[in-house]
Amino acid sequence: MTDVALTEHGAALSLPLSGALGRAVAASRTVEAAPDPHVPGRWRLKAAGKVGVATVTGPGGESLTIRIAPKVPIRRLLFLLGYALGAKGWRDDDVSLDAEPELLPALARLFERQADRALRQGLLQGYRTTEETSLVMRGRLREADQIRRHHGEFPAVEIVHDEYTTDIAENRLLRTATDRLLRLPGLSRDLRGRLLRLRVRLADVTPIGRGHEPPVWRPRG
Known part of the structure; x- marks a missing residue:
C-alpha cells in the first residue's frame, strides 16, 4: 500500500503507478488522475473538491491511500462550520487546534476535549x-x-x-463514539492515549450495537 498526500485544489503530483491502479484511481473520482504526458509509468494526481482519506484498490490487489487536506487550515475550517450552524456575529478567532494536520483526527481531538470537560464532575446518571x-x-x-x-x-x-x-443514552453515545474514533487510522499516540482513558471512564456503559438506532436523549438544564 502506498500513501500520497494532496491539498484541495493544490498542485498536481506525479506518482509512479501501474496502469491498472492508475485507472482505478481515475474511475474512483476521488481525485483527478491521468497518465503523466512527460514521464512514462507515472500518473498525475490532483485534488479537486473533496477532502478526507480514501483507499483505492486496483484489480491486482495493489492499493493507494490518498489523504486530501482542505485548502483552509483545519482550525479555521472548524470555526467556519461552527459559524454556519450558529452565526452570532463574525469573529476572527481560530479554533485552538494545532496538533492535528488532518480532519478526522482533528475532530477526534475536539470530541475528546469536550467529552473530558463534560465528565469532569463524573458520569451523568x-x-x-x-x-x-x-x-x-x-x-x-x-x-x-x-x-x-x-x-x-x-x-x-x-x-x-x-x-x-450511568448506563443512560448520553453516556452510551459517548462510549460508542469513543470506540468508533479509536478505530480511525492516523491517530497520534497522545490522542489515542486520551481516548483510551476516556473509554476506561465509560467502561461500565453499554455501547450501541452496530446497526442499532441511537437512543433518544434530551439536553438537560
Whole structure:
C-alpha cells in the first residue's frame, strides 16, 4: 500500500503507478488522475473538491491511500462550520487546534476535549426503564407478560422498574463514539492515549450495537 498526500485544489503530483491502479484511481473520482504526458509509468494526481482519506484498490490487489487536506487550515475550517450552524456575529478567532494536520483526527481531538470537560464532575446518571425476567420482585409486575410466559410457574416474574444508573443514552453515545474514533487510522499516540482513558471512564456503559438506532436523549438544564 502506498500513501500520497494532496491539498484541495493544490498542485498536481506525479506518482509512479501501474496502469491498472492508475485507472482505478481515475474511475474512483476521488481525485483527478491521468497518465503523466512527460514521464512514462507515472500518473498525475490532483485534488479537486473533496477532502478526507480514501483507499483505492486496483484489480491486482495493489492499493493507494490518498489523504486530501482542505485548502483552509483545519482550525479555521472548524470555526467556519461552527459559524454556519450558529452565526452570532463574525469573529476572527481560530479554533485552538494545532496538533492535528488532518480532519478526522482533528475532530477526534475536539470530541475528546469536550467529552473530558463534560465528565469532569463524573458520569451523568439518570433513570432508565428496564423490563426483565427476574427471580426477585422489584418495581411493577408486567401482568400480561407474566400470564403469557409463566402461567402456572414459580418463581420467575416479569417486571418493569426504573433504575438509577450511568448506563443512560448520553453516556452510551459517548462510549460508542469513543470506540468508533479509536478505530480511525492516523491517530497520534497522545490522542489515542486520551481516548483510551476516556473509554476506561465509560467502561461500565453499554455501547450501541452496530446497526442499532441511537437512543433518544434530551439536553438537560
